[in-house]
Amino acid sequence: MxxxxxxxxxxxxxxxxxxTLFPDGLRKPVPAPSRGAHTVQYPHVKEAPVTRARGxxxxxxxxxxxxxxxxxxxxxxxxxxxxxxxxxxxxxxxGKPRQRAKIDRFDIxxxxxxxxxxxxxxxxxxxxxxxxxxxxxxxxxxxLDGDGAALRDLRAGRQRQAAQASRSVPAPSPPxxxxxxxxxxxxxxxxxxxVIAAIMVFAAIRLVTxxxxxxxxxxxxxxxxxxxxxxxxxxxxxxxxxQILVYIGAVVVLFLFGIMLTRTRIGDEEGTDHAKRLPAVLxxxxxxxxxxxxxxxxxxxxxxPADTRTTTAEVADSIFxxxxxxxxxxxxxxxxxxxxxxxxxxxx
Amino acid sequence: MWTLAIELAxxxxxxxxxxxxxxxxxxxxxxxxxxxxxxxxxxxxxxxxPMEAGPYGTLQLLADGVKFLQKxxxxxxxxxxxxxxLAPVVVLVSTFLLYVxxxxxPDAVVSSLDAGLFFVLAxxxxxxxxxxxxxxxSANKYALMGGMRAAGQLIAYELPLVLAAIxxxxxxxxxxxxxxxxxxxxxxxxxxxxMGFPYILTQFLGFAIFLVAVQAELTQPPxxxxxxxxxxxGGYQVEYTGFRFLFFFMGEFGxxxxxxGIASVLFLGGxxxxxxxxxxxxxxxxxxxxxxxKIMAVSALIFWFRFTFPRLREDQLQKLAWKVLIPLALxxxxxxxxxxxxx
Numbered sequence: 001m002x003x004x005x006x007x008x009x010x011x012x013x014x015x016x017x018x019x020t021l022f023p024d025g026l027r028k029p030v031p032a033p034s035r036g037a038h039t040v041q042y043p044h045v046k047e048a049p050v051t052r053a054r055g056x057x058x059x060x061x062x063x064x065x066x067x068x069x070x071x072x073x074x075x076x077x078x079x080x081x082x083x084x085x086x087x088x089x090x091x092x093x094x095g096k097p098r099q100r101a102k103i104d105r106f107d108i109x110x111x112x113x114x115x116x117x118x119x120x121x122x123x124x125x126x127x128x129x130x131x132x133x134x135x136x137x138x139x140x141x142x143x144l145d146g147d148g149a150a151l152r153d154l155r156a157g158r159q160r161q162a163a164q165a166s167r168s169v170p171a172p173s174p175p176x177x178x179x180x181x182x183x184x185x186x187x188x189x190x191x192x193x194x195v196i197a198a199i200m201v202f203a204a205i206r207l208v209t210x211x212x213x214x215x216x217x218x219x220x221x222x223x224x225x226x227x228x229x230x231x232x233x234x235x236x237x238x239x240x241x242x243q244i245l246v247y248i249g250a251v252v253v254l255f256l257f258g259i260m261l262t263r264t265r266i267g268d269e270e271g272t273d274h275a276k277r278l279p280a281v282l283x284x285x286x287x288x289x290x291x292x293x294x295x296x297x298x299x300x301x302x303x304x305p306a307d308t309r310t311t312t313a314e315v316a317d318s319i320f321x322x323x324x325x326x327x328x329x330x331x332x333x334x335x336x337x338x339x340x341x342x343x344x345x346x347x348x
Numbered sequence: 349m350w351t352l353a354i355e356l357a358x359x360x361x362x363x364x365x366x367x368x369x370x371x372x373x374x375x376x377x378x379x380x381x382x383x384x385x386x387x388x389x390x391x392x393x394x395x396x397x398p399m400e401a402g403p404y405g406t407l408q409l410l411a412d413g414v415k416f417l418q419k420x421x422x423x424x425x426x427x428x429x430x431x432x433x434l435a436p437v438v439v440l441v442s443t444f445l446l447y448v449x450x451x452x453x454p455d456a457v458v459s460s461l462d463a464g465l466f467f468v469l470a471x472x473x474x475x476x477x478x479x480x481x482x483x484x485x486s487a488n489k490y491a492l493m494g495g496m497r498a499a500g501q502l503i504a505y506e507l508p509l510v511l512a513a514i515x516x517x518x519x520x521x522x523x524x525x526x527x528x529x530x531x532x533x534x535x536x537x538x539x540x541x542x543m544g545f546p547y548i549l550t551q552f553l554g555f556a557i558f559l560v561a562v563q564a565e566l567t568q569p570p571x572x573x574x575x576x577x578x579x580x581x582g583g584y585q586v587e588y589t590g591f592r593f594l595f596f597f598m599g600e601f602g603x604x605x606x607x608x609g610i611a612s613v614l615f616l617g618g619x620x621x622x623x624x625x626x627x628x629x630x631x632x633x634x635x636x637x638x639x640x641x642k643i644m645a646v647s648a649l650i651f652w653f654r655f656t657f658p659r660l661r662e663d664q665l666q667k668l669a670w671k672v673l674i675p676l677a678l679x680x681x682x683x684x685x686x687x688x689x690x691x
Contacts, residue, residue: 010653013652017388017392020390020392037396041396215428215431221477237462241466245470245473248473249474249476250473257496260483260495260496
């Protein structure tokens, strides 16, 4: 059974958690995760390196003779070394001053270095330092040795480059909101209606005029959301929420799916405009006139009751008693559509 | 009976509720993020998690938030600017709306809607729009793929989520979340009313399906293909930086908190604890704390699941929803309905 395996898996993680949290076992449940965990809190606690740890590559300055063998042997050519000759006092009094090589610069470009260690061959004076590990960068100032300073130089150079390359853009300040005023409930309702309606009209106009298909779908979301808000404003809670669930949550999402799956591009599209603008305007005007006429003659000056709220139970009762026949008819219709969709999809 | 001594005007109440919700969501994201994402996951992997910022790393998420706020607000050059900028806001608004009906006590609720549960499921589906906007507006093929995956997943798991909750609705006979709590508080177990009747006892299947569906709705592992960093480099979040990314983060954890709250209302008895009269006004005071404990318990389950299992494949995900969860949820509804009529 897969389920048993899953429970076992959760048991494993659960046990690990308990073991980490209570290292002394559950008989003595004192949380002490810092003992229970297998990890070490690195900068505070240092693990002793294992005996065969290879560490990072660094230079023992006193031993360096500037022979350049390390730079020559390096397969990546990532060692930069410069030096000059200087005179040292003679070994015996009266003797000739000795010539000695003095190192000026020793850098390893750690972006290129692959830690092959060829430079650490016995004849070369670059040494692996097992005590120095890559993460151990926090050294007190003044004790920086060759490779530390080199790293710092390299890093500073890159930072300068990065700073030149990027120009930061100041973030736009948020718009200020006007203070809210207190109004009576009815007036507030009217104002809310006005605001919602204005937003809806704007979104509806943009929905038709925009040439960006995705923007059109998103403006449709605003319009449908406005419809839901108007339903809520009228106290038709269930219908309003259904509006959100069905139209925004399902229908527009399907639209967006379709648009994005086809070869839509970001930006305006060719061919989203229509040549027959006048008939379109006429048709829209006709629909608006008929609707307004129907509403005005139908209701006239009739006022809404003070409380228009309907409960979900009332909606359910009316669906399953008064409107049971249309409801069942719609259900059968949807079922038929569903089966039809499956049949068409399966044929291909 | 203990009642509120001060009467507040409608706008004062609304303002207080708005402020509380606006504070609760970031706090919830912080708490869940710290307790589970940072500490519980670390312990499950035998490590300590963040320990530097604040005692035991408690301030780590605040530090992260400050870091996000400092970042440059980057728009990809070919992005659809408005859509790109609005997408995280849409996701966050969907999260905010979830808190409108979440009851923390008999009266401690922003607005006790008659169709509360229905409202929750409807506004949860709003986030799909935001995710699709993010995926499309980024002008990035990985983002688009992520957006598509996310939308397909959210639609597929919306159904088991709704269907699993319907069992509870049938048993309680109401969609109002507060009345569902009361129905559990006043219920009796074999004629004994001592502890009420939390619906997890009869709706255990529904509870399990609900939690799995919530996991998928949150796009959390093992259902995190929409934001899979190893497959599609973060999906629809790939181009987001700074505070816009922070919005997505807060949205995810705020939604997790809200859904854990809904689950504890539906199945664990909400703000009710045995031993007190459910009509008592005291529940307005202790209800939030009871709810908090129950939410943390449910979240612990969700996140335990999250940290245990590896990511599913896209087809396995769809198969699980359509072939396993939905039939099981339908079966649960049928059985619950038959028993409701018979018993």
